[in-house]
Amino acid sequence: MANFTKLSFKKGELNQKLADLFKGMMEKGVVDALLAPMIQPKRGVMLTLVTDPSLVGAIDPFAPVVPVNGARIASSITGKPSGRKTAMVLRSCEIRALVELCKLKQAHLDDVLLIGMDCLGRYENLDFIKLRAEGQSSEAFIEKALAGNTESGGCDVSGACKICEFPVADNVDLRLCIIGTGSDALYIESLTPKGDKALETAGLGIGEAPAGREAAVQQLVKKRKDACDAAFAQYRESTPSVDALEDRLANCINCYNCRVACPVCYCKECVFVTDTFRHNGDQYMGWADTFGTLKMPTDTIFYHLTRMSHMSLFCVGCGQCTSACPNSIDLMPMFKAVAQKTQARFDYQAGRSHEEKQPLTVFENDELVEVTGQIK
Amino acid sequence: MAEKKPTGTVLVAGAGVSGIKAAIELAEIGYKVLLTDASPQIGGILAKLDNQFPTDHCGMCRMLPLVGREYASQYCMRKGLYHENIEILPFTELKSVEGDAGNYTIELLQKARYIDTDKCNGLGECIKVCPVEVGDEFNHGLTKRKAVYKPVPHNTPQMLLIDMAACTKCGECVKVCPTNVINLEAEDELSTRQVHAIILASGVKLYNLEEFEDAKSWAVSPDVVSSLAFERIISGSGTFDGTIKRPSDGKAAKKIAWIQCMGSRNRRQKRDYCSSICCMFALKEAVLAKEKGGDDVETTIFYMDMRTFGKDFYQYYEKAVDEHGVKLIRCRVQGVMLNPDKSLSMRYFDSETQEFFVVDYDMVVLSTGQVPYETHKKLADLLHVAINAQGLLPTDPYEKVKLIKPGMFLCGSLMGLTDLSEAISSGIAAAGQVSRFLSGIDVTLLEEEEIPEPTAKDRDEPLISIVLCKCSEKAKESSVDFNALGAGLKKLNSVGEVNIIDMVCSDEGKQTVLDLLSKSKCNRLLIGACHPFMYRKSLKNLAKKAGFSASLFEIIDLSSIVHKGFFESETKDQTRLAYNEIRAVIENLKLKPALHVETLPINPAALVVGGGIAGMHAAFSLAQRGVKVHLVEKSDTLGGYAGTKIEHTIDGLTPISMAKDLTIKVLEHKHITLYKNCEVVATQGSLGAFETKIRDLAKEENFYLNHGAAIIATGGHEGVTAEYEYGNSDQILTQAELKDGLTTGEIDVGEAETIVMIQCVGSRQKDGREYCSRICCIGAIANALTIKEKNPEARVFILYRDVMTYGFAEQYYTQARLAGIIFVSYSLENKPKVELKDGSPVITFTEPVLNSEMQLSPDYLILSTGVDAEASNRDVGKAFSLPVNGDGFFVEADSKWRPVEFLKVGLYVAGVAHSPMTLKDAILQAEAAAHKTYAYLSGRKIHTAHVISKVHHAICVKCQRCVDICPYGARSYDEVLDRIIVDGATCQACGMCGVACQNNAAEIMGFSDKQIMAVIDARLYRDPVATTAQ
Amino acid sequence: MELCLFLGCNTPAIRPDVERAIRATMPELGVDLADAEGYVCCPAFGSFPSTDDDSYLASSGWNLSIAEAKGLDIMVQCGSCYSSLRMGRDHLAHDEEKLARVNELIELTGRKLECKTKVRHISEILYNEVGAEKISRSIKKNLSGLHGIVQYPCHTLFPSEIVGFEESPREPKALRILTEALGATVDHYSRELQCCGGAGGFSKSSPAEATEFAKTKLDAIIEETKADFIVVSCITCLMYLDNIQKKLNEVEGTDKYHIPVFDYNQLLALCMEFDPRQVASICTVPRNKVIDKIMAG
């Protein structure tokens, strides 16, 4: 498995090296465009679509922030394909979501050179901006994080990242590896013929895999898995009943931010903003009559449960929902915990592979008899 | 002045499944049908069968039309049949038939029921008070019934009658009858009717324990039952309650044995035929016994040959044996012995171990076969025709359903001993023959039902008119306060008016309602009455008359509130229950959209793929009825396999010359266009409007054909094999090669001493043709007999697994043995071995009777290599996006109930493309497929149903999950329009798309989330008004 | 009516008390019996029927013609004789050639055979000609209080179209009804129709198995019925079921098998108060219990 290209860099020059790499790729016509996290002139780091090779300098893929799950961006660019070859640098959670969107025909990867990157976690947007203001660089974060510490200046990476078993991205053409590669080098791994061709055209030689990588990755995955199990246990204990759920969701105000932030919540128009949920006065009164009182706005739990029934089979646990909630309702554990079960039930895993058909799109007569209760 | 032409009227005598199917098919194309049955109910045997293989579920309703469902009043067939154009006359016998072609005068004797079933409300007060108890025929005496009874427990409405033989005329029933419709003095009524054609579907009697000598001697205990009785024992509507109870003492039956060939394959009883259905019947019952009774139930079938000849039969057999562990023992048992502990002992000889065993069983089921002859004699006399040599009704040599007397047809078991799917196809085929016949005489069709245009009123703000029938008030259980109820409902939003009247079901009642409604301002209607099932039709018409849209009309069953109380309701306050019930319905009705059916544009041309005999027959049958036909054949000759290769068959048919005649008819017919050397490339569209791309292989160019429907009749050919040294010796041939050789004289058996035939070569096994090719056994026998004719001294051995001479073909098996042909069975585990000794075959096999190794060095070794599907089936399947099974045959919509249809409406299959079958069966299917096609292309308006699935394009994200999941293939993604398209004819509103679609872009019209949630709300609703209502 | 009595071998030679019972009872019921002077073996299936048609049918013809000369039908009690004669007659009646050949053979007797004579079994005569009701009327004692089981002679049942007279060969009832006519209660049991196994080579070639076979039947009788006696109407059944019980007791080392066996006419004779020492004296399993009970009754 010798598909690695070593990219050594001196301290502080990682982004420069990457900029050169992609500049080269674009100039050599490997791709016409690049979608990658870029440092913004004002502040922050955002996914940016670059078509002018001379302007890739601002690239900073390893910046520990994901303002928007990139799957949504990729979907909007490729939903109706432009026919232009585009390299996309994304993280595991974004790519896994993207895989689902492809199955839902919301994105198409034919013209895309998909580049995944090792992910050590992301800070909430505001924290990240604060840390950048304090001068924390991506390299610094990588070093610290690889050492096992992501906490800094009272901020830490998001809860989703802490329990994410996928620091390394799959289903990609190329992979930017920094885990277990030594502090002075980044490796580019090619996983597909597309990837091989890209490296070749970019004039990059092929070498061996970095010695320590596999072990390092496994160790990290293990750590996060344990954390994940703990989190699930903690969530399930804390939320054993509908009452407990009500409690957890008590402050929901139906702003639907979580829905907007969710990469796999792909409806054009959400049923909750349609007529279906535009009730008449006498309906509200009726409910009030029934229980004497009626908390407004209504349908909050209904909303979350409906959303759950829609997306839990595709949920990748990116945690954008939690990040998006103005009332800091920690939704991620709820969705991720349920998703784990529903996906397991169909022996499915969101984003695992392009081939696996999504559950419920396959019509089987004698499926889940124990649930449907149909007996011959 | 020209007098009005009469409406084409058809008598269908016999309301078993085949009769019902024929009736529906004719009614659907607008003929008037009299459907009679000698028994008090309809449904025939199937009324008793809850489970049919291969699904082991009931699927009866699948025989109902799928397009424009509401107009066929889609409904559970086990409950009953409703169709405007069908007049159902149960308990009616055909007494006489006079007149001739197209003009028959018949006498019908309607036996007295002593109850006016039109007025009877079916609640059975009378049954409660009747003092007489007798054994219930429906459950084969396993349960008791009163003298006044419901012939079929699950019928709705109940068609009660009085069994005068048992009745004591005590008159109790008359006293309690609320609708006073009982007349103990009623008499049979003889009526005379005019019909233009007649279909006989009276079926045949089953061998039974009451009548027949040897069966009687088996009945040593109530625990020896007929297979039909066993069907009742394991049926929920029978005595089954989770355990299979043996009748004698209700003890759980854990060891059950089936005895095959009861009353069949018996020369001594002059019944030398095979009843065809019993083997699968027994297998199914054995499987069900295990599934229902638990894994500890042991099931054993004593058989001679397991005749699993039909499509999917063999797989089912494998499943029964391998998965369910059904035990099969090849031994005909002499009798059964009743032990003091009620167990039943049987002694049998196990050929495998060459040992005798005596085994005790809890129950013994006799696979009682069909008994055709008497029935046929009776009918023949009635119709003034002569019985044929076989003792059966004389039919056309090629068309099983066609009696030699014009205008008379038959279907179902009468044709010969048919299984379910054949009964259905024959029903359709008979209907087809009738419509062909009637199209040639001077009769008209019934007026098409007028579909009302949408009115502006429908779109106004909902205003509901409620009509409540208070007749149920009289019932003693009733405590509904109708005034309070009315008052409560009146208060509700969008309720315009509440009218409470008595006896809506009565004619006066109906009139009152009509008067009230015609004045009404409301645009939606809710009627509360008892037994909507009974009145739905008439109330629907009532609503229509009063100008309410069918989609804005609801019926609610008040009686169930009164009589059953409401499910597990916490309160017994009936007024309140009624209120909540009705309120929920109102909430729904309020939100209901006004739905209107679409009329589908129909291109009245048919495409027939395949120019074999089936294809040509279908094409001709359609053309005869004025349908334009495109006949596409990929070779440059018509006739297919049978029509070009088979000179004559054992039953005296001559396929080649028959095909020649048919070819001429086809070529000469002005409505048929023939495309030779052409094959189907791709097709798109839906019922009424298909466009198919055709490739001309000769000219090497493509062209397009437009058609409203298509029939796939691509046929098949003799199987190929490399087994048994085939190809390595010129003494080893296939049956077809032998047949050719014998006809051309190239093969001379004059000197031959020994000839061996091996059956099931590469067939009926997992890694091969996993099916029985159906024709090989008969084919082998035919060849063997020819050999014997040419050289009586020759010894012919046929090595077989099961001799598949089902039905009357059994006679050929007997004939063959009589001619000295020797049949030796072998098992799949222990196939014969063939080796070549200096170029000649030597066969070694285990002789099962003497259980010894035997060897034969024949002059010829003949292999029965079965029938293979056309290789091109897969491409044709792709072109039409039709399913093809592992063996390369097309997969029909439902193997039992929709044998010639595909799930996608407008596409049909006929002949060997469906599965291997005899020429007659292929022609039968062709006729059926042609009729299904004709029904849509005949020029009558085809409407979609009100309730079908729609796409809200504005919010559709085109993820196409709905396309993937639609079980009917009614949805597709149109690349050009970049839209999801719904085939309105094919959609059955099952709702799968609604489930798959996350943002409700796919909606089943009339079942919006909003409605459903509103109903849920209403049900959860506790209303101060109601609690204070009374 | 008058019939020609065909006694066969075993009855006169080994169980003449049965012959006595028959000769005593039948005339009482209006059936007069003429002897078949010079009759020969029926012939038994193990003899000429197993060697060739000529010898078989010649013997049948010999016997039939004796009765035919008297213008009488034949009445048989022995099952094998009945069946052999009846089958023989059947062959002759349906095969002109064979009949001709037989006439050729028996010519030397001066008799000619036309197959007018019918062959009838005694139980059939009792059932059809005399009738249960007349029998009940003509007895002085009865079997009330006694339980019996009946052993139907296979030879009077199968093949039904040749030897049969029961409405349903698979559910015979004549012997039961006749026995009930004597006031006895007839018990049913599982192996009622099982052959006694006495005839043919079976009991000789496989003695152990044959005994076991009979055991199953007798065990069933003992377990399932209250039988005080077994009624037969065939000399083979009579002798075999009587003797086998002794053998069984020896083999099994018990004395549990001791159900007395009677020919129907013996019981009939006893009920008509004929002398037991004449009509029911020869047996292996003692009959006194039953006889005493009848006499006492």
Place this chain on the structure above:
Amino acid sequence: MDFSSSDKDLWKQIYNTKDLLHCFNCSTCLSGCPASHGDPPLLVRNLARMVVYGLEEDLLNDDTPWACVSCSRCEEMCPMDVKPFEMILAIRRWQTLNDETRVPTAIVEIYKRGYTQSVGTNTELRKSLGLPELQTITKMPEMLKLYQEMLMKTPVVSENDYMFNEE
């Protein structure tokens, strides 16, 4: 064994009737047969097969046909009307025809005295039972002569006459 060498026409010698050919080995004859309990068991179905196959050797040496109790159940039950009992008698005939040791001693008895038992010699016993003197053929020498004369004309006796003649 090579089957082709067996005598295909044997059945015509033994039991020349189409009835036999109807047999489809359903085993009905076996399950109720008393002699099928024997050792060796009488397997009627198998005999029928052997005849059809023409397995002369095996058939000649088969004793089981003689175990038949002649109850004729098989005859009654056989769905194909093969008349198995007739067949068994036929096999016995064929055996005796081809193997004099098969000739049943019973027929010698019958030849000598008309019966298989010595009938009518138990005069004392009969008297005690009040039975008449029985007119048996044994007691009618000239009759017996005629009977023997007649039997002499039949194959089995004439061909094996030595068995009957010795004094």
